Amino acid sequence: MMKIAKYALLDILRNRFVLFYTFFLLLVSLSMFSLDSDSSKATLSLLNIILMVVPLVSIIFTTIHFFNSYEFIELMLSQPINRKAIFASEFIAVSAALCTSYLVGIGIPVLLLNNSAESMVLILSGLMLTLVFVALGFAASISTRDKAKGIGVALLFWFYFSLIYDGLLLYIIYSFSDYPLEKITLMLVSLNPVDLARIVILLKLDISALMGYTGAFYKNFFGSSLGILYSLGVLGLWVIIPFLISIKVFLKKDI
Amino acid sequence: MIRLFLLLTILHFSTLLFGKTWVVSKDGANPSIKTTILKAQPGDTLLIKSGYFKEGNIIVNKSLVLIGQGLPVIDGENKYENFTLTAPFVTLQGLKIINTGISDVNDISAITGESVKNLRIIDNIIEDAFFGIHLKGSTNSLISGNKLKARNQRDAQSGNGIHLWKCDSIRIINNTVEGHRDGIYFEFVTHSVIQGNVSHHNLRYGLHFMFSHNDEYRNNTFKDNGAGVAVMFSKKVKMFNNLFMENWGSSAYGLLLKEISDCIIENNRFYKNTVGIYLEGVNRGTFANNQFRENGWAVKLQASSIENVFEKNNFVGNTFDLSTNGSLTANRLDANYWDKYDGYDMGHDGIGDIPFHPVSVYSMIVEKMPTAVMLWRSFLVFMLDRAEKLVPVIIPENLRDDHPQMKAYDISS
């Protein structure tokens, strides 16, 4: 399996996009730190990149890569190789490429320029988001037959988790503003990996915002080590569940 | 003020010069403070040597100077008020006063001064008192350099650190208060000064003003108190050069202003508070040259406040610079520095070319639905605020700064 992943990874690296992405992230994080003398504020500015750009690039790149490597998958399928292994290899290859880009582009600069517990949470959350959106990208590709549709579904996923979901959440909060909603919103937040990552990072970075009337509740929950474990666990589920669904569909898919 | 101080100093020296000095020492001729007070004449001095004194309630009913040498300990055995001062011109200095009794009926204190004037309470250490220093109906007194520390966890078992009721012309200088209910409490206190004190980790307010007019507090630090600092129902209070920091919690304020008028708040720093300043029913206040940094809300302006002026302040790194619960905003913002301002200065005069609206749509949403705070920094909120900038519909149009500064003011402590 590792051999196939190796060849899939080589294929990704031959395409310059990953290199470009790495440099883009590197440029962004370095310019954030040089523009802002306050390193924790720069780290906070990076939050937007991590919440918007990283998921978008991850899911679109995964989808395009899947359809571009259709030939490769076809070739592998005619060989005596397990379908599961082929799928898992592709997943590993894409994840490895994007995670490496992320670590080089954001992880290393942040650790060098602002080495703190907040930075670790930021890096870890971004890494998890990368994996989540790679998994969602595979789910989007597997469930469609051509590239254009695949990218459409992928964009929809991204749009849903970045914007639509929060809109719905706001609507719910508005409609039920007379009721105590803390626990319900806590649960609803878990259902969106982007929100979950955002809140975990914010509670480490920009605590004052969430220390308001209801903030203390979130702080108590997410601020505890149990809360961090819970968040990472839920983000993990957001990787595993789409992955398992995709692999199940892939096993039955006609190539 | 300086003249008053000189006068007091002269008085002090005169008692030293002309009075008799008694040495109170555990192994000397006068082992008891109480009996020595009985023997002493007004104007005398008691030098209390290092030792452990358990004498119940010590009443000082003559104008005496009590000076501790080597920090003698006065233990109230968790039953008694340590010192009750009933005569004017009493000085208590260099004592360690501990274990004051706790009562639900009386405000038992480490030191109580009742209807007296010209007291001097200096450089004492007060630990585990119910109330620390308690003056009622007193005037012209000095409370300086004392260190008060209580360890009570619950509100009901804790009294205030420095508690003043119906006093006038009191100076509270360079004290440290910690772990009490309110660090410093003023009720019906006038013409007094609170300066250079540090009030931190108190259960309720670091400083609590009620019905106290024409007072001034400056250069104090209020840090991590349960609810910050509250100034209520008062007039003409001056607040200069204070530091309000890390007052965090669901109802914690750097500075809570309620029903006050004609106050001046200048050169203060508000750092990392849930709410920097909360204004309710505040009229004709002047807020200038203050630094608001990394607060959840820098200023929360309730619509009941009118004719306040905010000018030349710095707003940096706050989640919300300004929020309000209504559209009635007869207040003025001018020439402040807002780090969220993204306009240009084509004329190079240091003033942004377009006005700045510090109230964001999102802050108004959060005002109505606190739970929405969890959407902070989401893409949705970003889009909402952008949309509002293009097509303003919700934000009160007159709450704006017409001269937003391009550079932050240099506000040093």
Next chain:
Amino acid sequence: MILVHELTKNFGKLNVLQKISTRLEGGISYALVGPNGSGKTTLIKCILGMVIQDDGYILVNDEPILGKWEYRENIGYMPQIGRYPDNMKIGQLLDMILDIRPAQVTTDDDLINEFGLRKIADKRMHTLSGGTRQKVSAALAFLFDPAILILDEPTAGLDPIAVEIIKEKILSGKKKEKVFIISSHILSDLDELSTHLLCLEDGKLLCDNSIENLKEQTGEEKLGKAIASMMKQNQTEFAL
């Protein structure tokens, strides 16, 4: 070697394969013919496990293949249109395939040598002509000396020399008791290479007969004419 039993596959409403049953034996070369869209490629992909059937089953060496992959060690497949990762070079492609199948020791690189693929090992796949691609596909199919060879349009687009090389390879393989499944529209080639005819039409197996028998029955000497005559006969049967 291969047993196909009531194999059924639908793509949506389209019935691509309808209860196909047949049995393929070693040493025989099967010609798989039929009009476009008759289900030839789908049948092949079912045997390869790339398309999952809706009903019926396939046994290879008496083992059901559904969900299995090991049996493909015995199969060499040359697709109709060989599609390969664009950015790979020929050499890299060959090395990769050799690398991921280390369990198989015996390799047969005759075709690689005869087509001279190592000489153009540095060419990237997307720069190759259709014919060169076919050569690569053929070389890969024979590479591990498999007992079953499935060749989808093996001679289409190849130059005459290459066609002869492949034909030689098939004929010599037949002697080694291999199974060949050759799908083609060039009936003259099939006449030369195969001994048995599988004819598909609209997802049904129209004919499963040895070519010798067929020629005898129809009285034709060429495979093409034999098939045409058989189909005509068939239509008359339908009419009756």
